[in-house]
Amino acid sequence: MANSNRRIKKTTKKKSPNFEINNLTRVILIITAIILSLCFLTNKMGQVGLLINNIFYLILGNGVVVLPILMVFVAINSYLNSIETSDILLIISAIAILILSSISLDSVSALPGIYKNRFSLGLDPRILGINGGLLGAFINSFLLNLFGSLGLTIIVIVLLSVSLVVFFNLDYQEMGSNIGIGLENLRSKSKELTESAKKKAIERKNNKEVKAVEELRSQRENIKINHPSLMDSDQAFAEDNRKRSVNFQIGNEEGKEEDPFIFEQPEFPSFEEVEKISLVTETDKLEIQKEIEDKEDSPVYEYPPISLLNKKRKSDKIDKDEIYENSRIIEETMENFGIDAKVERVNSGPTVTCYELVPAANVRLSKIVGLADNLSFSLASPDIRIEAPIPGKTAVGIEVPNREKSMVTLEEVINSKVFEENKSDLPLVLGKDTDGGIVISAIDEMPHLLIAGATGSGKSVCVNSIIISLLYKTSPKDLRLILIDPKIVELGIYNDIPHLLIPVVTEPKKAASTLAWAVEEMERRYKTFAENFVKDIRGYNEKFAGTDEKLAKIVIIIDELADLMMVASNEVEDYIQRLTQMARAAGMHLIIATQRPSVDVITGIIKANVPSRISFAVSSQVDSRTILGFAGAEKLLGKGDMLFHPSFYSKPKRIQGAFVSPKEVDRVVEFFKNREYDVDVSEEIIEEIENVSDVKKIDADPLFMEALKLILYDEQASISYLQRKLSIGYSRAARIVDTMEEQGFVGPSKGSKPRDIYITEEEYLKMLGEDIGQ
Numbered sequence: 001m002a003n004s005n006r007r008i009k010k011t012t013k014k015k016s017p018n019f020e021i022n023n024l025t026r027v028i029l030i031i032t033a034i035i036l037s038l039c040f041l042t043n044k045m046g047q048v049g050l051l052i053n054n055i056f057y058l059i060l061g062n063g064v065v066v067l068p069i070l071m072v073f074v075a076i077n078s079y080l081n082s083i084e085t086s087d088i089l090l091i092i093s094a095i096a097i098l099i100l101s102s103i104s105l106d107s108v109s110a111l112p113g114i115y116k117n118r119f120s121l122g123l124d125p126r127i128l129g130i131n132g133g134l135l136g137a138f139i140n141s142f143l144l145n146l147f148g149s150l151g152l153t154i155i156v157i158v159l160l161s162v163s164l165v166v167f168f169n170l171d172y173q174e175m176g177s178n179i180g181i182g183l184e185n186l187r188s189k190s191k192e193l194t195e196s197a198k199k200k201a202i203e204r205k206n207n208k209e210v211k212a213v214e215e216l217r218s219q220r221e222n223i224k225i226n227h228p229s230l231m232d233s234d235q236a237f238a239e240d241n242r243k244r245s246v247n248f249q250i251g252n253e254e255g256k257e258e259d260p261f262i263f264e265q266p267e268f269p270s271f272e273e274v275e276k277i278s279l280v281t282e283t284d285k286l287e288i289q290k291e292i293e294d295k296e297d298s299p300v301y302e303y304p305p306i307s308l309l310n311k312k313r314k315s316d317k318i319d320k321d322e323i324y325e326n327s328r329i330i331e332e333t334m335e336n337f338g339i340d341a342k343v344e345r346v347n348s349g350p351t352v353t354c355y356e357l358v359p360a361a362n363v364r365l366s367k368i369v370g371l372a373d374n375l376s377f378s379l380a381s382p383d384i385r386i387e388a389p390i391p392g393k394t395a396v397g398i399e400v401p402n403r404e405k406s407m408v409t410l411e412e413v414i415n416s417k418v419f420e421e422n423k424s425d426l427p428l429v430l431g432k433d434t435d436g437g438i439v440i441s442a443i444d445e446m447p448h449l450l451i452a453g454a455t456g457s458g459k460s461v462c463v464n465s466i467i468i469s470l471l472y473k474t475s476p477k478d479l480r481l482i483l484i485d486p487k488i489v490e491l492g493i494y495n496d497i498p499h500l501l502i503p504v505v506t507e508p509k510k511a512a513s514t515l516a517w518a519v520e521e522m523e524r525r526y527k528t529f530a531e532n533f534v535k536d537i538r539g540y541n542e543k544f545a546g547t548d549e550k551l552a553k554i555v556i557i558i559d560e561l562a563d564l565m566m567v568a569s570n571e572v573e574d575y576i577q578r579l580t581q582m583a584r585a586a587g588m589h590l591i592i593a594t595q596r597p598s599v600d601v602i603t604g605i606i607k608a609n610v611p612s613r614i615s616f617a618v619s620s621q622v623d624s625r626t627i628l629g630f631a632g633a634e635k636l637l638g639k640g641d642m643l644f645h646p647s648f649y650s651k652p653k654r655i656q657g658a659f660v661s662p663k664e665v666d667r668v669v670e671f672f673k674n675r676e677y678d679v680d681v682s683e684e685i686i687e688e689i690e691n692v693s694d695v696k697k698i699d700a701d702p703l704f705m706e707a708l709k710l711i712l713y714d715e716q717a718s719i720s721y722l723q724r725k726l727s728i729g730y731s732r733a734a735r736i737v738d739t740m741e742e743q744g745f746v747g748p749s750k751g752s753k754p755r756d757i758y759i760t761e762e763e764y765l766k767m768l769g770e771d772i773g774q
Contacts, residue, residue, distance in 0.1 A: 033067075061137075073094070077090055310663075323348065350436065350656045351402060385654070427470070429465055448611075449591045482554060501554065511564055516575055518579060562601045617637065640657035746759070
């Protein structure tokens with residue numbers, strides 16, 4: 001008995017100290033977790049707290065947040081699961097969760113491998129404490145070289161799942177059964193929701209059909225004509241009185257003006273009165289029926305469906321391996337030339353990827369720009385563009401072409417939320433920038449646009465995408481188009497759209513007359529604004545909203561400026577100058593495109609008055625400077641790759657233009673065929689344009705009509721004759737004769753023989769009368 005008591009006492013003494021030690025460890029873990037949390041979250045722990053914070057952030061990065069939580073859970077789990085799980089296994093799983101968290105944070109916070117030395121991720125004072133610290137960076141870079149990004153992701157997910165299961169002592173069978181039960185419940189609930197949704201849809205459809213039938217029935221009853229002579233006399237009187245009493249009640253309820261044939265007392269009128277009332281009612285109802293038919297027949301602009309455009313086949317995918325390799329090469333190239341710089345951000349677009357390089361404080365940006373050829377050689381890429389600096393950032397942008405380029409379709413741009421939320425009546429759909437974001441500007445903010453580029457660079461596709469986007473956004477009552485296409489084959493397909501003010505102009509001489517008419521229309525609008533005391537078209541349309549006096553905006557698109565400049569350069573340049581200077585307030589905008597970016601086409605006057613420009617790929621820096629005023633367009637890749645430089649941008653924006661195929665254009669134009677609208681091609685404007693005489697050009701010589709009179713009546717069309725008669729110099733007389741020849745009043749020079757005179761006295765008197773009228 002004594003031996004038994006001694007054994008019991010001995011056992012008690014052996015268990016008691018271990019129990020006290022375990023409890024003490026748990027308390028210490030919890031207190032330590034609280035102290036670490038205060039060090040990490042506040043600055044009130046003094047120098048010691050700051051030192052602890054810096055050390056742990058250096059080692060673990062953002063993973064320090066997990067450490068106090070794990071310490072508290074270790075203390076709680078060791079107490080609750082002391083029988084099932086050993087403390088050693090619990091601690092090992094907690095350490096594994098901490099390490100795997102650091103690796104995960106390092107992987108998701110930045111593209112792996114951008115830095116040559118992964119330890120610089122934790123040591124760099126500018127980015128201290130981000131990602132997974134030194135521990136995550138070291139293990140991440142080591143495993144990345146062994147297994148790659150995909151293999152590393154799989155390993156981290158598997159190990160983290162196992163560690164969590166061990167740490168929380170989860171039962172595999174119970175987890176499986178719970179997941180199965182949850183999936184079964186989810187399936188049953190989704191089935192119930194689907195059935196209820198189908199029932200509601202059927203009910204809504206039935207209600208709509210019943211409502212439609214009732215509305216149709218009531219409409220037919222209102223239009224139906226009942227003549228008493230066709231009915232029994234008693235039945236006619238009763239029916240007529242019933243209708244009039246009901247109409248009287250409805251009129252009082254709605255507070256409307258009483259009908260002249262509604263009486264308060266349902267008295268029986270005489271047969272003559274009944275016939276008179278019935279005849280008037282019949283006439284009124286016929287008028288109502290005619291109004292309904294006219295309203296049904298009145299055309300309403302129907303926007304083309306998005307299904308007419310091709311959808312994008314492949315989704316954009318980012319090749320992280322290519323980005324990692326290019327980042328490493330860029331950093332190594334900079335280091336080889338003694339430049340301390342690091343890639344801190346990568347923006348991947350459809351055509352190019354922009355690597356944001358952050359240089360040290362003592363590095364000159366011109367030194368980085370001068371390494372463009374060296375970077376092209378290192379990256380094995382012929383077209384590298386460097387933007388130093390990126391507007392609004394302390395970084396240099398290095399734009400490297402993607403190995404696999406993705407197409408930007410017009411459908412994904414028009415079907416985007418950006419296009420839907422764009423409030424402008426004249427959206428300028430462009431495409432996607434280097435960040436992959438959709439770029440849509442507004443024509444009325446430009447207010448005029450110059451598009452230029454080499455043949456095949458994407459200029460005509462850009463013009464087509466702009467026109468199609470306008471058709472998807474604005475009705476013909478708010479927008480009218482004037483399309484000038486000297487090349488004949490580009491814009492002729494749009495002759496069937498309702499937005500055209502006149503048919504597509506293909507003759508260069510007629511194009512000059514069209515621009516002259518546009519100048520006159522601009523001046524007419526300004527006079528109208530002055531008479532109504534408004535400043536611009538917006539104020540005018542707000543004043544006359546809901547009336548026929550509202551003015552539509554006019555967009556004039558010239559596809560090939562070079563052809564016009566070859567035929568009548570002085571006139572075209574004068575008209576463009578006048579329109580670009582004053583037409584914005586009148587609601588008129590110009591979009592000028594050319595594939596010959598030379599100084600004789602894009603003159604200094606045009607460049608000065610068209611501040612917004614788009615440049616596609618060109619062959620030389622000279623052409624780029626002619627279009628944009630600086631180099632850069634010669635490094636574009638073609639096929640829609642553009643530099644967009646509006647008047648409100650300090651530097652150009654690189655964009656991959658939206659592609660629209662000829663078949664898509666055909667489908668959209670075909671949609672408008674055989675549809676009638678309130679607006680149509682104006683025959684009056686066509687006649688005005690045809691009758692526009694080039695004599696009325698903006699800077700016409702004041703002696704022109706007098707010179708024309710001399711040539712007509714004296715039958716001498718020579719420069720020397722005008723010099724003697726008008727007492728003017730040779731240059732002025734030569735210009736007058738050249739103008740007469742261009743306008744068809746006189747024939748070409750025949751050497752020593754006199755010129756033929758084509759103008760008749762009737763034509764001269766008509767022109768003289770118009771000139772006096774003006």
